[in-house]
Amino acid sequence: MSRGLASVVLASVLLxxxxxxxxxxxxxxxxxxxxxxxxxxxxxxxxxxxxVQDVELKLGDAKLYADFVxxxxxxxxxxxxxxxxxxxxxxxxxxxRAEFNYKTKLGTFYGAKGFATIKPEAPRPGxxxxxxxxxxxxxxxxxxxxxxxxxxxKYKITKGGFTTCVQPTPRWELTSETIVLNIEHYTFLRxxxxxxxxxxxxxxxxxxxxxxxxxxxxxxxxxxxxETTLRGESIHNAFFWALGRSEDLTFMxxxxxxxxxxxxxxxxxxxxxxxxxxxxxxxxxxxNATYAQDDGSPPVTQPxxxxxxIHGNATQFFPGDIRARGRVDYFSNIAENQSFNTNYTxxxxxxxxxxxxAIGAWGTYxxxxxxxxxxxxxxxxxxxxSGSWPRISLNRNERLIPGTPFYFSVGSExxxxxxxxxxxxKDPADPAYGYNQDVSRFDFNPQIRFPFxxxxxxxxxxTLAWRDTFYSRRMLLDPxxxxxxxxxxxxxTRRFFTLTSQVIGPVFNRVWDTPNNGYAEKxxxxxxxxxxxxxxxxxxxFNEIIKIDGTDQFVGGNTSYTYGVNxxxxxxRPSVPGQRSQxxxxxxxxxxxxxxxxxxxxxxxxxxxxxxxxxxxxxLGPYQIAVRAMPTNELNATANISIDSKYYALQQVxxxxxxxxxxxxxxxxxxxxxxxxxxxxxxSTSSQALNGQSNVHTRDNHFGGIYSFxxxxxxxxxxxxxxxxxxxxxxxxxxxxxxxxxxxGITQNLPVPADHRFFLSFTLAGLGNFSxxxxxxxxxxx
Numbered sequence: 001m002s003r004g005l006a007s008v009v010l011a012s013v014l015l016x017x018x019x020x021x022x023x024x025x026x027x028x029x030x031x032x033x034x035x036x037x038x039x040x041x042x043x044x045x046x047x048x049x050x051x052v053q054d055v056e057l058k059l060g061d062a063k064l065y066a067d068f069v070x071x072x073x074x075x076x077x078x079x080x081x082x083x084x085x086x087x088x089x090x091x092x093x094x095x096x097r098a099e100f101n102y103k104t105k106l107g108t109f110y111g112a113k114g115f116a117t118i119k120p121e122a123p124r125p126g127x128x129x130x131x132x133x134x135x136x137x138x139x140x141x142x143x144x145x146x147x148x149x150x151x152x153x154k155y156k157i158t159k160g161g162f163t164t165c166v167q168p169t170p171r172w173e174l175t176s177e178t179i180v181l182n183i184e185h186y187t188f189l190r191x192x193x194x195x196x197x198x199x200x201x202x203x204x205x206x207x208x209x210x211x212x213x214x215x216x217x218x219x220x221x222x223x224x225x226x227e228t229t230l231r232g233e234s235i236h237n238a239f240f241w242a243l244g245r246s247e248d249l250t251f252m253x254x255x256x257x258x259x260x261x262x263x264x265x266x267x268x269x270x271x272x273x274x275x276x277x278x279x280x281x282x283x284x285x286x287x288n289a290t291y292a293q294d295d296g297s298p299p300v301t302q303p304x305x306x307x308x309x310i311h312g313n314a315t316q317f318f319p320g321d322i323r324a325r326g327r328v329d330y331f332s333n334i335a336e337n338q339s340f341n342t343n344y345t346x347x348x349x350x351x352x353x354x355x356x357x358a359i360g361a362w363g364t365y366x367x368x369x370x371x372x373x374x375x376x377x378x379x380x381x382x383x384x385x386s387g388s389w390p391r392i393s394l395n396r397n398e399r400l401i402p403g404t405p406f407y408f409s410v411g412s413e414x415x416x417x418x419x420x421x422x423x424x425x426k427d428p429a430d431p432a433y434g435y436n437q438d439v440s441r442f443d444f445n446p447q448i449r450f451p452f453x454x455x456x457x458x459x460x461x462x463t464l465a466w467r468d469t470f471y472s473r474r475m476l477l478d479p480x481x482x483x484x485x486x487x488x489x490x491x492x493t494r495r496f497f498t499l500t501s502q503v504i505g506p507v508f509n510r511v512w513d514t515p516n517n518g519y520a521e522k523x524x525x526x527x528x529x530x531x532x533x534x535x536x537x538x539x540x541x542f543n544e545i546i547k548i549d550g551t552d553q554f555v556g557g558n559t560s561y562t563y564g565v566n567x568x569x570x571x572x573r574p575s576v577p578g579q580r581s582q583x584x585x586x587x588x589x590x591x592x593x594x595x596x597x598x599x600x601x602x603x604x605x606x607x608x609x610x611x612x613x614x615x616x617x618x619x620l621g622p623y624q625i626a627v628r629a630m631p632t633n634e635l636n637a638t639a640n641i642s643i644d645s646k647y648y649a650l651q652q653v654x655x656x657x658x659x660x661x662x663x664x665x666x667x668x669x670x671x672x673x674x675x676x677x678x679x680x681x682x683x684s685t686s687s688q689a690l691n692g693q694s695n696v697h698t699r700d701n702h703f704g705g706i707y708s709f710x711x712x713x714x715x716x717x718x719x720x721x722x723x724x725x726x727x728x729x730x731x732x733x734x735x736x737x738x739x740x741x742x743x744x745g746i747t748q749n750l751p752v753p754a755d756h757r758f759f760l761s762f763t764l765a766g767l768g769n770f771s772x773x774x775x776x777x778x779x780x781x782x
Contacts, residue, residue, distance in 0.1 A: 030073055032103045034058040038069075047074035055080075059102050062088035066098075076103045084109070086149075090117035091183075093147065093155075100149065112147035114155075116140050116183045118211065139166050140211055142181055153183035162187065164211075164764070171732050172196045172764060174209065186219070187211045218242045221250075224772055226759040229752050230339060232258030236772040246270050252282070252773055259302070260286040264773045277314025277326075282773045284308070284336065291751035300751035307336035309773075321360050328354040334377045338747050342739060342757055343775035344710060344720045350377045350746065355387065368393045373418065380746055381425040386548070391415040398449065410446040417441060417548050437487045439546045440472035458505035469494045469551070474544045482543060492541055496556055500534040520571035521581055528566040530592075535559045547604075555601035562607070564592025564624075571631075588628045593645065594621040610642050610651050620645040634660050647680050666695045673713075688713035695779070702728055706779060717742055726780050733763035735780045 028041050028049060039053035049071040051057075057064040057078075067082025078100065085094045088105060093114030100107015117139050144160020161175030176189040187209040194202040210217030217240075224236040234256045241249045247269040254262035264282030289302045313327040330352045331337040341347040355372035372387035391413065398409035422434035447465035474492045475484040508527040515521055539556025547553050569587040574580065596602050599617035610622055623643040630636045637657035644651050656670035669692040676686045690711045697704025705725040711718050719742050726735035739757040743750050759776040771778045 030071060032059070032073075032076060033071075034060065047072055049073070057102070059105065062086060062105050064102075071102070076101050077107075078102050088152075091153065092116075093149070095147070106149050106151070109147045109149065111145065113141075113143040114147065115142070116153060118184060140164050140181070140183060141166070141170065142179075144179070151182075154185075155179075155181040157181060165729075165732060167729070171729065174207070176207075181211065183211055185211065186217075222762055222764065224759055224761040224777060226757065226772070226776060228757040229755045230259070230750065231256040236776070246272070254772065254774075259289045260284065260304075262773070273317055274323075275316050277312065277316075279312035279314075279328075280310070280773070282309045284340070289751075293751075302751050305333065305336065307331065307333040307340075309337060318358075321362065322358055323360070324356065324358040326356040330354055333380075335380050335747050335750070338745075339743065339750055339755070340774050342741075342759075343778060344708070344722070344741070346775060347720075347741070348745070351375060353387070364397050364399060366395050366397060368395075377746065382421070382423045384421045385418055387418045389416045389418055391417075401448075405450060407449045407451070408446070409449075410444075412445070413441075413443045413551075415441045415443075417546075419546070419548050435486070437475075437546050437548075438473075439487070439548070441551070442470045443551055444468045455505070457507040458503075460501055460503050462499070462501040464497065464499050466497045467495065467554075471545065473546060474541075475546055477543055484543065487546060492544055494539060494541060494545060496537045496539050496554065498534060498536050498554070500532065503531040503533075504528055505530075520573040522572035522583075524570040524572075524583065526566075526568040526570070528568070530564060530566065532562040533559070534562075550606055553604040553606075555596075555598050555604055558596055558598035558601045560594055560596050560601060560605075562592060562594040564590060566590045584630070586629065586631050588626075590624075590626045592624050595619060596621070608642065618646060622651055644677050647677055647683075649677050649683055650675055651677060662699075664697055664699060666693075668693050685714060689719075697726075704780075719744075724777070724780050728763070734761070735763070735777060736760045737777055737780070 028036065028043055030036070030049060035056075035058035036051060037054070037056040038051045041049070041051050043049050051069045051071070053067060055064070055066045055069050057069065063086075064078075064080060065083065065085040065087075066080035069078055069080045071078045080098045081096070083094075084096065084098045085092065086098070086100075086105070086109075091114070093109055093112055095109035095112035097110045098107060098112075100109075140162060141164070142155065142157060142160065142162035144157035146158040147160065148156040148158075150156050157176075157179040159177060160179060161173045162179065162181055163170040163173040165171050165173075173195050174189060174192055175195065176192045178190045179192075180188040182188075189207040189209065190205065192204050192207040193200050194204075208219055210219045219240060221238040221240055223238075226234040226236065228234070234254060237253045237255075239251045241251070243249055247267070249268075250266045252262075252264040252266070254264075256262070262282060262284045264280065266278060266280045268276075268278040270276040284305070284307050286302075286306070287304045290299050291302065292299050309331045311329050314325065316324050318324060329349075334350065334352075338347050338349070341349075351374055353372065353374035355370065355374075357371075358367075358369045360367045368391075370388055370391045372391070373385070373389065374387050375383050375385045377383045392415075393411065393413040395411045396409060398407045400406075401408050417439050420434060420436040420438055423432065426433045445465060445467050447463055449461065449463045452460040452462070471492050471494070472489070473487050474490050475487055477483065478485055505528065510525045512523045513521070514523060536554050536556055536558050539554065542554075542556050545552050567587075567589040568585055570583045571586045572581045572583045574582070594602075594605060594607065596605075596619050599619050602618050602621050603611055603613050603615065605611045605621060608621055608624060622645055623641075625639075625641040625643070627639040628637070635658075637655070639655040640653070641650070642652040643649070650673075652672075652674050654670065654672040656668070658666070658668040660666045669690070671688075671690045673688040674686045675683055677683050690713065691709070693706065693708035695704070695706050703726070706722065707724075708720075708722045709718060710720050718740070720740065722737065722739045724735070724737040727733055737757075737759045739755070741755045741757065743753060743755065757776070759772075761777055771780075
């Protein structure tokens with residue numbers, strides 16, 4: 001091309017460009033469109049406009065970007081092509097081509113992708129949390145061959161999908177032929193396919209997915225998968241129903257390949273003002289199951305059954321400053337309850353109970369009313385029931401007697417006490433069937449207290465009390481041995497007084513200045529000797545009293561002396577680096593023993609865990625040593641030791657400790673040992689066990705795990721081990737749990753000696769997960 005021709009072409013291009021700029025500077029006016037920016041605009045008919053290149057249109061609260069736009073103002077319709085993007089508030093959609101109403105912002109987008117942001121709802125007073133979920137995403141990403149915008153936050157997608165995973169490559173996606181995506185409501189899918197990393201994992205003909213700003217969205221929760229030796233493979237499903245701001249209901253269904261199915265529900269409410277509660281109920285529908293035996297013996301068949309459980313508690317405030325509480329922990333079959341529960345502590349629960357309590361206080365007076373029914377099982381058929389039906393106490397709280405240094409108080413109580421036993425394997429007419437020692441009791445207890453606090457280093461607290469107790473029944477005594485035989489309906493009255501004095505001191509202190517010490521700038525040691533003296537007047541009918549609790553266990557004609565010393569060690573150190581130093585207890589050591597003038601009193605002293613009517617009576621109680629250490633906020637340890645004073649042999653010892661670091665590492669352990677001492681040479685360990693648990697997770701809860709175990713030294717067997725781990729990403733998560741559990745005690749006759757349990761669950765952002773009723777996956781953040 002010649003230089004002259006090139007100059008002509010360049011001049012023509014510049015002329016055209018300048019003409020286009022000139023037109024852009026004078027935009028056309030179209031009703032319903034606030035502003036138009038483009039390189040070229042023209043009106044080609046009375047109601048027909050064409051806008052070309054770098055188009056930007058302001059449509060009220062929305063903006064449209066495209067390469068080419070045609071507008072038909074008589075129908076309020078525009079057709080946009082080329083890099084089409086519509087932005088409205090927190091919604092954004094991009095497409096190859098779009099046809100929509102520019103006033104309503106509704107229309108159809110072809111080859112479209114988009115996202116919408118869900119703003120989390122602010123916490124509401126009294127609202128209760130939904131089932132635990134992973135880290136929630138706020139964005140919903142969607143795409144489809146055709147996307148119709150049919151509402152402000154509602155889209156109909158054809159041949160497309162959506163996800164709430166905001167990773168550059170989404171880890172999961174739901175795809176379908178037809179999707180109605182309703183932001184801040186529910187998304188409806190037909191013939192939906194759930195894919196993870198592009199791999200199809202699940203098909204469902206119909207699916208509702210909660211794309212709501214409220215975490216408490218009604219819908220199905222993600223199932224938990226599991227397998228156990230006893231019940232086979234399992235699928236645990238749940239449906240969560242948000243009844244309102246302050247209450248919800250969850251329905252659960254479990255399927256077990258070997259034993260049958262289970263159904264349960266949980267209702268929760270929180271109406272504010274500490275009025276809240278929950279109730280869980282569950283029933284197993286088990287059919288016969290046959291198990292092969294590893295030792296080659298004939299297979300064992302576990303019979304069918306319908307065991308059930310009910311658990312719940314509630315707190316409610318009533319007029320008149322009365323607060324009431326109710327609770328229930330009940331099951332129909334002790335063996336089924338222990339074998340079904342995957343929580344180790346609950347798996348060895350041998351009691352079922354229900355009851356309630358109401359308390360009130362009005363100035364000087366207070367009231368406490370309790371109903372309690374607790375049944376303890378020693379086997380599948382043998383149990384002992386205790387409790388009160390009811391127990392009501394009215395008290396006048398302690399007040400200073402005017403003009404004197406004395407304080408006066410009075411307590412009264414009526415109790416219908418329960419204590420009876422039964423063995424359902426035996427005939428009720430058989431004396432071995434059980435016993436009934438239920439009794440009604442009325443107790444009146446006024447007392448006067450005199451505190452001597454003239455010196456800070458030496459104090460004496462003395463109390464004189466009188467008790468008058470009426471019992472509706474009494475125990476008959478064997479005339480030869482004076483031992484209790486059976487309870488009769490003959491009443492008795494017990495009257496006695498007690499005089500107690502608690503003496504502390506003199507207290508000795510020693511302080512060391514340690515300015516160059518890396519741990520603390522000062523240390524302090526306090527020695528507190530103490531002496532508690534208690535005198536109980538004679539009680540002639542002590543052996544005839546039905547002894548149920550501490551009110552009944554005063555031994556008459558006895559003076560006891562409890563003496564010992566408390567050692568307290570303090571360190572003055574900053575609780576938080578950089579803050580002012582404060583004194584804190586770092587070690588406590590306590591040693592005590594009790595002398596009884598009546599040896600029988602040693603069998604009823606609640607101060608010592610070793611006290612029992614099955615042990616020999618003695619004038620000298622055991623040496624009791626208690627140690628507690630708290631050197632830092634992260635580390636703690638305790639130990640309790642009981643030593644027999646006659647044979648100087650260890651009776652009982654327990655030790656435990658814990659470590660916690662930045663709420664990311666928690667480790668706890670405990671060890672206990674009990675020794676049965678019959679003579680100087682006859683000593684045997686009755687139990688010895690070690691328990692431990694560690695919980696570790698990252699600061700953001702992306703990774704974590706739990707390990708726990710229980711080991712029985714006496715039998716040389718690991719009772720249980722549990723390993724759990726979880727991974728939570730920004731949009732999804734996975735958790736698993738593996739347990740080994742050795743059956744024994746009440747469950748020793750099950751068709752399998754040990755259970756191996758495995759559970760697996762997934763979590764998606766915006767779609768909640770749950771822990772099954774039997775306790776699997778509990779304690780795992782998801």
